[in-house]
Amino acid sequence: MSDMIRASGLAKRYKEVEALRGIDLAVPEGKVLALLGPNGAGKTTTVRCITTLLKPDAGTAEVAGIDVVADPAGARAKIGLSGQYAAVDEHLTGYENLVMVGRLYHLGKARAQARARELLERFDLADAGDRPTKTYSGGMRRRLDLAGALVAEPPVLVLDEPTTGLDVRSRQQMWDVIRELVGSGATLLLTTQYLEEADKLADDIVVIDHGLAIAHGTADELKARTGGERIEVVLADAEDRDAAHRVLSEVAVDGVRVGDNGRELTAAVSGTATDDLLRVLQGFERETVTVLDVGLRRPTLDDVFLALTGHAAESDVDGSDDTDTTDDSEMEVAR
Template sequence: MGEMIRATGLVKRYQKVEALAGLDLSVQEGRVLALLGPNGAGKTTAVRILSTLLKPDGGSAQVAGVDVAADPDGVRARIGLSGQYAAVDEYLTGYENLEMVGRLYGLGKQRSRERARELLERFDLAGAGDRPSKTYSGGMRRRLDLAGALVAEPPVLILDEPTTGLDVRSRQQMWGVIRELVSSGATLLLTTQYLEEADRLADEIVVIDHGRAIARGTADELKSQTGGERIEVVLTDVADRVAATAVLQAVAVGEVQADDNGRALTAAVDGGARALSGVLARFADDDIDVLDIGLRRPTLDDVFLSLTGRATADEASDAAATETTEEVPA
């Protein structure tokens, strides 16, 4: 298998803000790479460059062996793109939306019609295919948008936060659709804020922040960087905090963390269930009462707090403001 997406040293600036600061990416044929990062990290900027909607200020990128700067038309012919918001004409039916995309790709009238019906069936939209898309739910619109990205059967798919704003059921439906695409051999670049989404779908994850790749690996490898599993405890009596902290510190990797009121304690551990059993036994011996205790894996915020020192949502970020308001040149 060869590389279907390769980016080397991508740089993009907006006045004083550097949205991308030397980003490197590589996606092998038939694999899924997830770009994971908080709002403003540079994910959408990277997607727009790889899909030829923006020109980089530095670095280079190739998609399916075609240079994005030298031959943007060639890149567009080889990719399917689904953005953060469903790009469907709400006054056209689902069928008409897909047929229109096929005609724009030059598939011809007959093939465009055939492809529209095929995709409506594949995405469980056949029953609604002749209804205006403005009557569709959010999840249905997202599926229709993704179907549109597949009309020309491109070898590379780029999905920019495809499940943002969807409810749990709709998100799981989208995951199912994406898994089918991957199993059929598609190469996929996926941006997301959800570690669970990347965990379920991606072969590899690149964590980016402030326009740079700050970590790479599988979801499990990234979680292990934050101490793997962790024991979380809520004490019945804050007076037991010192004793409970001492028990947890004996099995912890790094320092035990406490919340502001001192009753909730968190300790990263390597021993998993064995460490939890030991802590429970010590708590019983020392008469330390707890309201809640459990062994939990790191969350997305845990990963980012570990890697960047901040949570995933950073509304004050200059880059976030830039990335949500940037204009695509004509």
């Protein structure tokens, strides 16, 4: 199986900030690679280097065997790109947006029009296709943007945080669309802050932080790095926190995490988790700790990211996305 996307040693600096410090990626044909990390990790900079929107300072990148620096036009012909924000013209209808993209791809008027109707139907937008997109919901705009990335039927898709800002229902719809695309043979590079999204969609995951790849593997392989199951406890009263902490510390293998409200505690355990849970319940009875909920769960990718980086995946120090300031509308160029 050949790699449809390959990057080696990608580096990019913005004045005093190293946005990328040597990123390596490989995405086999028909597979999904999730690039996972918080805001500011370097995800969007990586995408822009791979999709020819930025020239890396060092390293190489290929799409479908084409060097993105040596032959950017050839590489762009193989890529469908959807950026962080839906790049649609609000004054055009959904149909007109897709026809415009088709004409830019030189599909010809008849083929562009036919392809627009096909995609509106595929993305459940047929009923809204002749309405101005300024009347669309956020989820509808995201689906239209993704449809635009598919007009020329590219073999490689790059989706930069495709579900950011969507509600739960719209996010599930986007996941269904992405699964369908991969099922039909597309190769996909997906960037996301949502660990659940990477868990559900990706064949392989690269975790990056501050411009470096810090872990690589399947979701199960990454979870295995954090040890066994977790005991999660919700206390009825925060005043029982210290007593609960003492009990959980007797079985915890890596300390006890306490939530911000002081009533939620989590402890990773080893060995037979059910035996450890029984010990904890007996300890709570001994210490007269009252709980609202207690249970076992497998480690999540949130746990993985915290273990790898020492901070949560949802935010970064400065809260910025990436250090470059390229306008997201420029991402349309890669279509």
